[in-house]
Amino acid sequence: MVLDLMLIGLAIAVFPLSVTAFVLVLSARGGIWKGLVFILAWLACFVAVLAAVLLSTGGEPPPPKSPPSTAASAAKLAIGVGMVGYGWHRHRSRHRNRERTGHRHTSSGGLMARVDRLSLWTAAGLGPLLQPWGLVAAGAATVVSADLSHASSYLALFGYCLLATSSLLAMEVYTTFAPDSARLRLGKLRTWIETHQEQALVSVALVAGLFLVSRSIAQLTS
Template sequence: MLLDLFLIGLVITLYPLPIMAFVLVLSAPRGVWKGLVFILAWLACLVAVIAAVILLTGGEPPPPRSPPSNAAHAAKLAIGIGLVLYGEHRRRRRHDVPVFAVPSRSDSSGGGAFASRMDQATAWSAAGLALLLQPWGMVGAGAATVVEADLSLSGSYLALTAFCVLATSSLLAMELSMVFAPDRAAVALTNLRAWLSGHKDRAIVVTCLVLGLWLVGRSLYELTR
């Protein structure tokens, strides 16, 4: 469980679409406050999913090869196949379609229309954006892994907490940099936004294929051993 949660959390925090949106949130007026709301909503989603799984399992992992255990592995297998197919779909695309808007001549980095809307957005809008851009397939893989958590062991609490922190770490790093070194962070975030605008498809392909192939291999091993 620990290795699976680590890899899933790492891929979630490196997934480019929420990072691109969060950069725009931080760049908006009162961006630090909106960024904090974004992070709290993001964390609330993760905690809610984990809590729902624990309520279903009672904090006890199902016996190996039991129907609940096999169902969890089958769910991870399906998610893994879906991620592989999506990653391959993105790899085959010849043209990089901007995520938020078609870049205008005055904004070659893309996302200009979305950035303008973020300037007028409220903290509630930032929270809704966090909910919308949560990579739910990857979070679902995390939920299927949490089925194996044994809450009678203190290490399980630590593992679940570490998963939530790791899955949020890129957002936390950007938020803290804007709080303690705003000028330097603004330059770094501008450069990050420009890099992601040109490389997001490649990053999506890599993250989806890496996690997808891992989930497929891991799930097939657990189902057939």
């Protein structure tokens, strides 16, 4: 369970769409406070999903080969296959779109004006909305095997939540204590992500998807 959660948490932390959105929130007027409520809402939703799973299992992992255990592994397999398919589709469509539309340059001025007008409540709503729900669902299916009678399970769950939120927390802390430097570096990060977003999405989807497929098949056949 620990290895699965750590890889899923890492994939969530570097998911390009979430990181790009958070950089935009931090770059807005009052971005530190908007970023803070974004993270709090993100964490609240994240923890709520895990809590719902643990409440349904009672904190005890189902026996191997039991219907709940098989269903959790099958869910991870389906999510993994879906992510591999998504990554392959994005890889194929990226080249077709480039040939059809050419290179587009979008103006960031209008977008930033809209971001500046975001309220704290809207920023909070974006947190759960922009989570990579496929990966979150894979994490939830993995947490089914958590045994809360052992302290190591609590540590694994805490580490999973922390790792999945680590990129947002790092940017929030950096912006709080070094705003001028953060503005420059996060701007460069945003530009790099927007330039390489398709490649990053494909890579994250394929790596995470193949890992989930291989692990779930091993669990179903062992």
